[in-house]
Amino acid sequence: MEIQYILGYIGALLIGLVLGLIGGGGSILTVPILVYLLGINPITATAYSLFVVGSSALVGALKNIQKKLVDFKTAIVFALPAFTAVFLTRKYLVPAIPEQFYKINNFIITKDIAIMLLFAVLMLLASISMLKSKKEVIEEDVSLNFVVFFFQAAFIGVLTGLVGAGGGFLIIPTLMFFARMSIKNAVATSLLIIAINSLIGFIGDVQNIEIDWLFLLSFTSISIIGIFIGTYLSKFIEGAKLKKGFGWFVLVMGIYIIFKELTK
Template sequence: MQIEYFLGYIGALFIGLILGLIGGGGSILTVPILVYLIGINPVTATAYSLFVVGTSAFVGTLKNIQKKLVDFKIATVFVIPAFVAVYLTRKYLIPAIPNQFYKLNSIIITKDIAIMMLFAILMLMASLAMIKTKTGVVKSKQQINYIVFFFQAAFIGVLTGLVGAGGGFLIIPTLMFFARISIKKAVATSLLIIAINSLIGFIGDVQNIAVDWIFLLTFTIISVIGIFIGIYLSKFINNRLLKKGFGWFVLVMGIFIITKELMSI
């Protein structure tokens, strides 16, 4: 086994471990691990990430369904515009983006650099959300504004399709503030939405890229094993402190990616 793949599989275990420990966040590392450790190009890496994230979120959803934490009505309303946006983004928008994304004199920004820069920006947003670690309280039972909810869902779907991350740090606040559900239900419902969005987005990619199924399934299985290890270890670790610590780690990773991509321009 090549050293790159060995390190990649260790990364897959770490992704699952973080997901199992704090219920989210680990998927934000999938693309950097695939790109920088294994050497897969960003477009293929975001596609693979959708499969890994979707499968991992599905495993978490099964657990939450048993606990009766998933709000299926809200999930249905959210997921329809979101998964349509994800599918169309992966099927048509990503292939339509030119390889030379931007050029000004001697400065050339390629499609791969643009995707990784966008991903890094979302990493910074996710890290700040985890570092702040608000508990979140639903203060009212106001009627849902379905028009705003629809466009929020579609926007998150486009971002999910572009960068291959689950987008839980965007979905959870949307569910809390627009659907008026508790933090626990928002986290559980977001996993179902992430699973559907990611797996349908991946379907849009199957038609555009050659998939190395042996590698992808191996990577995903190792990640799922990590989830179960993380769920077990979470009984012994302070979840709030862990989430904040991981937030700082993601912040450093985001800054590293931005710096590396800027140096390659």
């Protein structure tokens, strides 16, 4: 086995470990690992990421369902516009993006570069979310505005479809603000939403790209093993401090990707 594949599978384990240790954020590493360690095309990598993220989130969601932390009604209301947007984005929008996305003099921003730059911006936003302290509950008396809630869910769905990341850092504040959930319930419910969004979004890719199922299933399996290891280790390691450290790591990675893509 070539060294990049060994590193890639170690990366898969790391994704699961982070998810198990701090309850989210690890999926933000999936696309960079697939693209930069394994040399997979960014469009294919975002599709693979949807499957890895969706499968990992489903494991977490099932555990939270057992603990009765998931709000199914809110999850369904959010997931309907979100997974529809993810599916349509993967099936129609992504294939429709031109290969030469933008040109400035002799510098050409290709479709692949544009996807990675958008992903890097998402990483920067995710890192800020991880570094900020979240309130346990929403104190304001906010009524659920279904129109705003619908469009917020659809927007997150489009973003998820474009970059292949779960978008938990966007979903959780939305659930806390509009559905007035505690952060514990919002995290639990977001995992179910992410699982539905990502796996249905992946279905939109099945006919558009050639999928290496052996690699994808083995990569996902190792990531899920990492989740169980991380969950076990989380009993002995303080998750809050880890989350801050990982936030700084994601911030540096986001800046690195922007630099790398713009200096090709």
